[in-house]
Amino acid sequence: MKDYGLERIIKTAFEEDLPYGDLTTDALIPDKQLGKGIITAKEAGIFAGGFVVKEVFRMLDEGIILEVLVDEGEEVKIGQEVIRMEGPLNSILKGERIGLNLLQHLSGIASATGEYVKKVQGTKAKITDTRKTTPGLRALEKKAVQLGGGINHRFSLSDHVLIKDNHIIAAGGIKQAIKGCRKGLSHTVKVQVEVKNSVELHQAIEEKVDMILLDNMMKEEMKDAVDFVEGRAILEASGNVTLERVEEIAKTGVDIISIGALTHSVKAMDFSLNLQEDSG
Amino acid sequence: MKDYGLERIIKTAFEEDLPYGDLTTDALIPDKQLGKGIITAKEAGIFAGGFVVKEVFRMLDEGIILEVLVDEGEEVKIGQEVIRMEGPLNSILKGERIGLNLLQHLSGIASATGEYVKKVQGTKAKITDTRKTTPGLRALEKKAVQLGGGINHRFSLSDHVLIKDNHIIAAGGIKQAIKGCRKGLSHTVKVQVEVKNSVELHQAIEEKVDMILLDNMMKEEMKDAVDFVEGRAILEASGNVTLERVEEIAKTGVDIISIGALTHSVKAMDFSLNLQEDSG
Amino acid sequence: MKDYGLERIIKTAFEEDLPYGDLTTDALIPDKQLGKGIITAKEAGIFAGGFVVKEVFRMLDEGIILEVLVDEGEEVKIGQEVIRMEGPLNSILKGERIGLNLLQHLSGIASATGEYVKKVQGTKAKITDTRKTTPGLRALEKKAVQLGGGINHRFSLSDHVLIKDNHIIAAGGIKQAIKGCRKGLSHTVKVQVEVKNSVELHQAIEEKVDMILLDNMMKEEMKDAVDFVEGRAILEASGNVTLERVEEIAKTGVDIISIGALTHSVKAMDFSLNLQEDSG
Amino acid sequence: MKDYGLERIIKTAFEEDLPYGDLTTDALIPDKQLGKGIITAKEAGIFAGGFVVKEVFRMLDEGIILEVLVDEGEEVKIGQEVIRMEGPLNSILKGERIGLNLLQHLSGIASATGEYVKKVQGTKAKITDTRKTTPGLRALEKKAVQLGGGINHRFSLSDHVLIKDNHIIAAGGIKQAIKGCRKGLSHTVKVQVEVKNSVELHQAIEEKVDMILLDNMMKEEMKDAVDFVEGRAILEASGNVTLERVEEIAKTGVDIISIGALTHSVKAMDFSLNLQEDSG
């Protein structure tokens, strides 16, 4: 499948890591020596990116046979084997770092998302990401958020209207801004407005926007917003959301909670690749 | 300047974020409206990536004049203004997220590096990175490590020999592995071996390698290694290095301490872009 | 501005048309000879793509000064001057064909769209495009549809759910299909279903989809659908829409009429570039 | 085979249409579900582009087996099956639009060319294209002209000399222009001049050019030109050629008739992809 920019990402990674071969491996491992490698989780978390590792090794060497042992989005335990591969040993060694870097990053995102998702279980709130992603990896990172149980916010400035304060000032008010956006807008696109207080909220509702972003509001303000809106628009809470605070935000009744840290402050989930006894 | 893959990175970021314009801004901000934007640090840390933000806005719109107010690698305070720009308002808004994403990521790396560097002050140990970098961003991330006061480890498998256990097994011993690598090796390249114990360490020293990686050793083992080697090779400590442990590792007398988390588990440093009063 | 894939499109066009210079012009026109060129409409229609022509000549030769004399989306008369340029004559000649090819194609799309838009004036129906676009030019062609007074349908399979008959069969029914899509779907994305008859229409309405595509329906069926739905979903008429039929379709009260021919069967609008007397 | 820019074209099409998957199909069609698809002509015409559709599906999913049932350039009847494929159903659905867009465009060109070719049967005139092609698709479109029975004019400004009026003015006359071009010209390249009247025609013949373009001439003028030239140069009629006029132009005895509309005003030939009964 040709999406997520996978080919571009992996090719760039090869150019970074193997511009003219692997000095050590090329000198020591004969081309024809075969080996078996196993990737194991070194901490518990949500597995994401097996299909990426598969593509890394497919692009590196079609002679490697690789099996992903767990489903994308599955919770894995410490010590659990997640991927097995077999083929030319020097290719296994050359692809190791690139494969692990991607797997650890994506599983890190999925695992963090999963922690937030667990905290809001029992509420109707869904966890979503932002555009605060790593340049070049947005589509993959958003996939990892999905695999962690979250849903995705917009992918780009081109696919969703989100009216922020600067737009409101430029347009001369919320109502003018909403009307200005709707002129000539595709019927497939939803309109969202960021509001800071109840006056702005009321105006947004009067203009029948699809979604409203409650920007950095207190718990009580969010609750009031939920009560006032009564389902007439999707309500998204944003700003300063932490693992500690997320549950109480969810309990206000908002529909969506967006969290930049899911993708801008990723803690890698630890995996390692080991060669099997008989393959050295 | 044409390096760090900057053009590729920024172009990809534009393709991700602006595939066919900014629905909201294009509808609301007239092409000719000018504005002024200021980027401010929302937490203290080490500034890294001003030259990247400058390139983002130059590539987006040559009509934007942008001044970076602090030096790369400079410590900034919370609330400090770091970048000022002036030009077409809609371009400022379109480039905002991409510019901030890169600045926050790189300053996050520099700031974390800086914390480790401070901890080892007074020792001769230097902090270095690994190849556990984000695919596509390696050169930029390694630059950020430098700006944080660290030095760089190898950039790729092509520019430095690092003999690990799998290589040693395949070659039939440390000595054979070192000799095998040296045959035909460029005279510009250093040779490093990963050792797990003093037997391996002695063999490496006998073969006159340039550098030795002490893998996951205890403090005392490292100290013994330092005493034994007496400057005949550069000693690098690696594995399980935390902010808490780094000082005691440094005090063993090793030359280099490498830390994967500098680049694989980045916490973004917070910055925001605000428009100036008279520019709305 | 860095969107619509303009740089890629124009670069590819240069590679096609000027792989190693212009044999004729390079032999006959001295590098330093200056000239003035005027692009004139040779038929009436809607002007679209001036910004593209500007970029063609900017990328070809920064010494060319080019002014677009009419607004994007403006109706022009036969014989009307639309673009003036001045600079090295040989660059004007080299860029002529590429600039005109793009301008003629985009203005052809805008003009055709404009004809449909005129036919439905006075109704609430809007004219929209499809994904039946020219590979590589989708974003530009969709911009031309906008400039002709139409609105855009989805840009890709990634930004809007459109459930078609094959999906319904695979899912085991309309309701199952809609529910299946909503699981894990981004809150920013609208859901549309294609229906063939009133049974399917009713099921879609029960599932509260955002939009319904009435596939190849007769005028009377559409009218019934409008009456039944009463604004609970956006209704789109699709299939076999011609200039002759579009008005009666619009009068049924549907919201949207989508037309593949806008982009898959483009008739170029004729423009020519002439050099001014004193520039030969 | 690596030509026509096919890989670039299809990759760009995937990036346009599947930037991060197919929301609908990914949600509803299991990865492993197999299906069979048949592409059928919905109108009569000349088939062109089967090899392109084959490449689309090969690049999308190597698990799809696709057979093109008719030859390139073959006339097909309404309702005729032209391509069969079998493999993962979700890949068939994802590639459908891209495959059809290209097939419809190319077959549209071939079919239009074929109509012109039929009109001139029995004369010695050949139908040819121009450089008025779609940016990025020139080589493919010119292939379609061939498949429709036409021959190709030059591919770029780099591979053939065509002296037009602006060149003549700049050089100070036809003879000077021809001589100027010949200096240093590759011996593999033919020289053509555009002439507007018999004076220019005579000059061109005196200079022994290989080809002459009769620009927008009346039938009688062309006939006179043919009589005068007597085979000493290839004569090409150009400008304002329509299906109605082409036969009488051909009967003047010109060798070549070039038609911009073949590629700048393409009417797509209609094809559809249907899934086979047992594959839903």
Added chain:
Amino acid sequence: MKDYGLERIIKTAFEEDLPYGDLTTDALIPDKQLGKGIITAKEAGIFAGGFVVKEVFRMLDEGIILEVLVDEGEEVKIGQEVIRMEGPLNSILKGERIGLNLLQHLSGIASATGEYVKKVQGTKAKITDTRKTTPGLRALEKKAVQLGGGINHRFSLSDHVLIKDNHIIAAGGIKQAIKGCRKGLSHTVKVQVEVKNSVELHQAIEEKVDMILLDNMMKEEMKDAVDFVEGRAILEASGNVTLERVEEIAKTGVDIISIGALTHSVKAMDFSLNLQEDSG
């Protein structure tokens, strides 16, 4: 001007030579230090590639002002200054090697071509290149041949018919091969046949080909061919042409002499870049 693939070539060169900066220059030369550089010929020859060096430094740093002091194709003496530049010293140092590599290669080609051209002065023979060029540099290398006074042979397999022995065997004879190629061939393309003896030569002339390649013939055979053909086709001598032999080949009366060594065995022409006294 956007041709010769210059942008691609130079970008690749930067990626090769400056993947993450210049360790030495970045450490020692302050960003703002200005300098002046002069490129001087260290041997006599024909200058080719000044426009390439200009583009190298323009792409590297727009702050560099560079003047090419001699014309492309001009003969330069040992010690002659050919290019002067002024601007940031570190950019001058960074671009030095890439600029010189290209200049030396292209001037080497032009100079070698010039030596052959001189040898055939007074005859009607022209010197031409082949497709034995460096991958990625074909258009530039062919430009250098022109600058040395040669003319170009075909640029690719797509722009000229050259029937060789394998084609003749496959077609079942020279006449069949020529006829087979002409079917559907563009009227802008010349047809050439490679012949080994007079029988083949006579057949080619009977089929009225445009050009004939005399493959590895003796001087006398070539002379006979010239006498027989009497200008009815362009005659090209090919194979085993050396500086020693070229004059006697030319004197046989052939039109064209093609030489693979012009581009496949290039001896670089020596140039050096020196900084001016007051700029260190």
Added chain:
Amino acid sequence: MKDYGLERIIKTAFEEDLPYGDLTTDALIPDKQLGKGIITAKEAGIFAGGFVVKEVFRMLDEGIILEVLVDEGEEVKIGQEVIRMEGPLNSILKGERIGLNLLQHLSGIASATGEYVKKVQGTKAKITDTRKTTPGLRALEKKAVQLGGGINHRFSLSDHVLIKDNHIIAAGGIKQAIKGCRKGLSHTVKVQVEVKNSVELHQAIEEKVDMILLDNMMKEEMKDAVDFVEGRAILEASGNVTLERVEEIAKTGVDIISIGALTHSVKAMDFSLNLQEDSG
């Protein structure tokens, strides 16, 4: 394996040589005709680039089965068969020129290197290349140097410090320059200084640099340098090295001799591809 930029190089070569097919072969050789081709050395030398030829034909047509009959770096005799292939005849003909161009270039480099290596046999000197490589081919050319028995110098300005006179002047002396470079330098990178006389040599040794480049020194000066340094740094002789002089340079006791001509003035090694009797 994904390195040496092979994919980019070969793709560019296809774009150069086959932009829209092979006019001659496409017209005369049926798609399904099979053939066998043999590549033979037409002169003695060192074989380099078989893996490149293999990749050329793999990328062109997966139906071609190709066997490389000799090892990379092996000496071959005149007339020796080096590669055999079998598959669609028209693909063999289309890839012939590109495959041979690369093979001849790389084997030319390896063979020239081999001649220098033979001359210095019995001394401890090693032959190395420079950065005077063909833009786009550096990694491949450096591989060819290795295959010829040489070792590689630095690959880019980013991977090795080499302090030259301009750097020394800018820094205010050799010692300052060396110290300036070491600040913040990666511990994996060696430092080299270019020296012109014994004063500079002594300073370099005092600063304990890893390597010293003896620039254009006389035989006696080199000998003195070797005596003085006594193994405290690697000594490299550079400048004006010819096949005639290389042995006496080696005998001075220097460690490394670098030679720009290995890659900037390559004489192609001659190979030809012939079809086997039964395959025409």
